[in-house]
Amino acid sequence: xxxxxxxxxxxxxxxxxxxxxxxxxxxxxxxxxxxxxxxxxxxxxxxxxxxxxxxxxxxxxxxxxxxxxxxxxxxxxxxxxxxxxxxxxxxxxxxxxxxxxxxxxxxxxxxxxxxxxxxxxxxxxxxxxxxxxxxxxxxxxxxxxxxxxxxxxxxxxxxxxxxxxxxxxxxxxxxxxxxxxxxxxxxxxxxxxxxxxxxxxxxxxxxxxx
Amino acid sequence: xxxxxxxxxxxxxxxxxxxxxxxxxxxxxxxxxxxxxxxxxxxxxxxxxxxxxxxxxxxxxxxxxxxxxxxxxxxxxxxxxxxxxxxxxxxxxxxxxxxxxxxxxxxxxxxxxxxxxxxxxxxxxxxxxxxxxxxxxxxxxxxxxxxxxxxxxxxxxxxxxxxxxxxxxxxxxxxxxxxxxxxxxxxxxxxxxxxxxxxxxxxxxxxxxxxxxxxxxxxxxxxxxxxxxxxxxxxxxxxxxxxxxxxxxxxxxxxxxxxxxxxxxxxxxxxxxxxxxxxxxxxxxxxxxxxxxxxxxxxxxxxxxxxxxxxxxxxxxxxxxxxxxxxxxxx
Numbered sequence: 001x002x003x004x005x006x007x008x009x010x011x012x013x014x015x016x017x018x019x020x021x022x023x024x025x026x027x028x029x030x031x032x033x034x035x036x037x038x039x040x041x042x043x044x045x046x047x048x049x050x051x052x053x054x055x056x057x058x059x060x061x062x063x064x065x066x067x068x069x070x071x072x073x074x075x076x077x078x079x080x081x082x083x084x085x086x087x088x089x090x091x092x093x094x095x096x097x098x099x100x101x102x103x104x105x106x107x108x109x110x111x112x113x114x115x116x117x118x119x120x121x122x123x124x125x126x127x128x129x130x131x132x133x134x135x136x137x138x139x140x141x142x143x144x145x146x147x148x149x150x151x152x153x154x155x156x157x158x159x160x161x162x163x164x165x166x167x168x169x170x171x172x173x174x175x176x177x178x179x180x181x182x183x184x185x186x187x188x189x190x191x192x193x194x195x196x197x198x199x200x201x202x203x204x205x206x207x208x209x210x
Numbered sequence: 211x212x213x214x215x216x217x218x219x220x221x222x223x224x225x226x227x228x229x230x231x232x233x234x235x236x237x238x239x240x241x242x243x244x245x246x247x248x249x250x251x252x253x254x255x256x257x258x259x260x261x262x263x264x265x266x267x268x269x270x271x272x273x274x275x276x277x278x279x280x281x282x283x284x285x286x287x288x289x290x291x292x293x294x295x296x297x298x299x300x301x302x303x304x305x306x307x308x309x310x311x312x313x314x315x316x317x318x319x320x321x322x323x324x325x326x327x328x329x330x331x332x333x334x335x336x337x338x339x340x341x342x343x344x345x346x347x348x349x350x351x352x353x354x355x356x357x358x359x360x361x362x363x364x365x366x367x368x369x370x371x372x373x374x375x376x377x378x379x380x381x382x383x384x385x386x387x388x389x390x391x392x393x394x395x396x397x398x399x400x401x402x403x404x405x406x407x408x409x410x411x412x413x414x415x416x417x418x419x420x421x422x423x424x425x426x427x428x429x430x431x432x433x434x435x436x437x438x439x440x441x442x443x444x445x446x447x448x449x450x451x452x453x454x455x456x457x458x459x460x461x462x463x464x465x466x467x468x469x470x471x472x473x474x475x476x477x478x479x480x481x482x483x484x485x486x487x488x489x490x491x492x493x494x495x496x497x498x499x500x501x502x503x504x505x506x507x508x509x510x511x512x513x514x515x516x517x518x519x520x521x522x523x524x525x526x527x528x529x530x531x532x533x534x535x536x537x538x539x540x541x
């Protein structure tokens with residue numbers, strides 16, 4: 001299974017549509033423990049991504065991801081902009097110059113994205129952040145591929161792991177970001193960043209599996 | 211929502227235009243960006259100071275652009291950090307070759323966006339550094355939170371580091387002075403009412419008619435506790451005592467005091483709070499060197515106030531007394 005540049009752009013556009021559809025849901029999650037703008041900011045950012053990619057010829061996937069990251073950094077604002085922006089820009093570096101990518105490349109893309117978010121956010125697992133969805137997904141994808149799963153099966157496992165991760169954020173006391181001021185009052189609410197990360201992974205899986 | 215605006219989407223743009231039109235001798239706005247810089251920027255050979263953050267805290271930060279304080283101020287959407295691009299544009303516009311110091315309030319989004327702007331400026335060979343202000347004692351400064359928030363004490367950082375830069379200090383010296391202010395300033399706020407972000411159209415928290423929140427952040431973040439409203443004297447005591455628990459102020463030490471209104475609290479009430487703050491400090495043998503009462507770091511239409519106390523030494527006293535001439539702060 002290889003995915004060409006123009007198809008990567010289609011998938012990113014689909015992510016933008018799914019974020020748009022879920023913007024009120026993400027915003028409501030954020031209103032409970034943050035400042036209630038996550039969905040609005042993400043949709044604003046991905047609209048800018050769509051605009052920026054509309055004339056891309058798809059010849060360099062690294063370039064596509066870099067443009068995506070830069071548009072997110074410049075348009076999302078808050079903490080999500082630098083975090084998702086850095087994730088896409090770090091991911092861009094591992095596939096720079098490629099016209100098409102395989103699942104092995106995608107694994108490296110996700111690893112680089114995770115690394116970027118950890119460094120930018122100075123955060124780790126179990127702090128009620130994006131990482132609680134992304135890190136389990138990366139681990140599940142790696143394990144599945146090591147054990148001989150094909151791309152679709154491996155992605156399915158990554159999405160399932162992210163789903164469990166998002167659910168788990170309900171039990172975590174936030175120690176990063178605005179939710180941390182709530183302390184124990186943050187328990188019972190899922191992290192909106194983890195939720196948007198799951199949404200992105202789900203869209204990628206849905207696009208690859210059909 | 212009852213607000214004197216045209217369109218929630220344009221509040222920041224229109225506010226910055228109006229501010230620039232009111233103070234054309236101090237400010238100019240960068241084309242295409244929500245950035246205000248000193249009219250004479252860049253000033254050759256002077257370390258430039260840039261601050262910023264979400265809008266809704268006026269006069270912070272645009273009102274502090276001028277001689278002896280900031281060279282540039284970057285305005286994000288209401289209560290949302292600006293993105294790295296306008297911060298980077300501000301840095302480029304004010305850099306006079308001696309370097310740029312970013313003054314950042316400690317919020318996760320602000321810190322990340324300013325750090326990214328710093329990275330961008332470094333790649334362009336600009337000498338740049340930053341400090342993070344975290345004066346709000348309502349938050350435990352521990353590994354369990356994003357750390358203490360930056361609130362009204364930030365204005366002291368602008369004032370004193372601004373004076374240091376104006377006197378010709380280099381970037382490292384200006385940073386050290388800014389850091390010294392940060393280490394010696396503590397603040398604590400309280401709110402009587404909520405506020406409405408224009409784009410949201412409704413308050414994101416509520417306080418009942420008889421309630422107040424002690425330790426409330428300037429974006430309505432939770433404080434230490436909610437309780438029934440008390441007298442100005444009792445509130446002043448709570449705020450000052452919480453600050454004093456956190457800083458070592460021996461008899462005879464000199465301080466600067468700032469009583470900051472969050473926007474809907476009249477000066478009359480701020481002066482009443484100041485009277486009691488002054489009494490408490492005086493009773494403890496703490497000398498008040500200078501007092502500032504007014505609206506310095508507001509929170510849209512929130513009612514309430516914050517108290518900031520800055521412990522002074524000779525250097526900080528001298529720098530506090532240096533002249534400052536900006537739209538919102540003059541010494």
